[in-house]
Amino acid sequence: MASLSLHLLSPLSSSHQIPSLSLTSLRFTTPTTSSSFNTISSTKPLTLRFALTDSNPPNSIQPDPQSLLQNIAESFDLPSDYFAKLPRDLRLDLNDAAFDLSKGPILDECGQELGQILLNLSRAWEIADTSTSHSLVSKLPIVEANLSGTAKSALGKRLVSAGRRFQSMGQYGQGEAQKISKAMIAAGKALSASSTSAEIDEQPKEETRMFKFGELQVEITPDKANIGAVIGIAFAILSWEIAQGIQNIPESSLQYANNNALLLAKSLRVALLSIFYSSTFLSAFTVVGLVLLGIQLKSKKS
Secondary structure (H helix, E strand, O other), rough: OEEEEEEEEOOOOOOOOOOOOEEEEEEEEEEOOOOOOOOOOOEEEEEEEEEEOOOOOOOOOOOOOOHHHHHHHHHOOOOOOOOOOOHHHHHHHHHHHHHHOOOOHHHHOOOHHHHHHHHHHHHHOOOHHHHHHHHHOOHHHHHHHHHHHHHHHHHHHHHHHHHHHHOOOOOOOHHHHHHHHHHHHHHHHHHHHHHOOOOOOOOOOOOOOOEEEOOEEEOOOHHHHHHHHHHHHHHHHHHHHHHHHHOOOOHHHHHOOOOOOOEEEEEEEHHHHHHHHHHHHHHHHHHHHHHHHHHHHHHOOO
């Protein structure tokens, strides 16, 4: 009878866990007999090696940002009057999404071409123009290939922020807002992830504060804050002088045709005094605020 023995080259202790990736050797001992009727003369070990591969699959490949941007364009393929028919509270969410998409130094962060597309898109949302929105969103997959890492990161953050505004609209209609939200958030996260290495190498930018009034965007700096304070002082002095001039005019020096004209003149005098004194105090408060803001910005910059 041939003898068969099984040997484990690396026995496992009960106190150690089996790793997910290991190399195990099995040794089989088989006898070799001569052609004669003699007994077994020698044995030769047969070593068999095999590897246990990791059962966990490799990291999934990141989705293509261009295809995700195309999904956004498809989600905006809506009836031309869809945004115009939104209820008032959802229109406010749409305006908030427009603000999140275009706030800050968008042209500096995203570049001229992409920044202009996003600005036009935010205006289309503000006026509830669905067709223009679809047309502008369809351009994003085209320009994505030419974007730098910083521009992709900025676009990704803006898409995620605006997508959350659509998410807050809830299940309106057939759930179009939720489809837009999912597409925008997925594309935004993919763009941010694809530009992580570029953000690490990039020097951190200085924090900037922006003043936005309609389409007007002005970056607030210490110098501009000081200039605004000087203008505020001049306006306060001018308002004070006008108010003092009106108050110093004696009522007896004016002649009126009748009592009605007298009452009208007194009312107008009181109204003008209220306006110019209010302007004086408001200008003074504005000057104080701008001076403090300029000091704060200057201290952060230094």
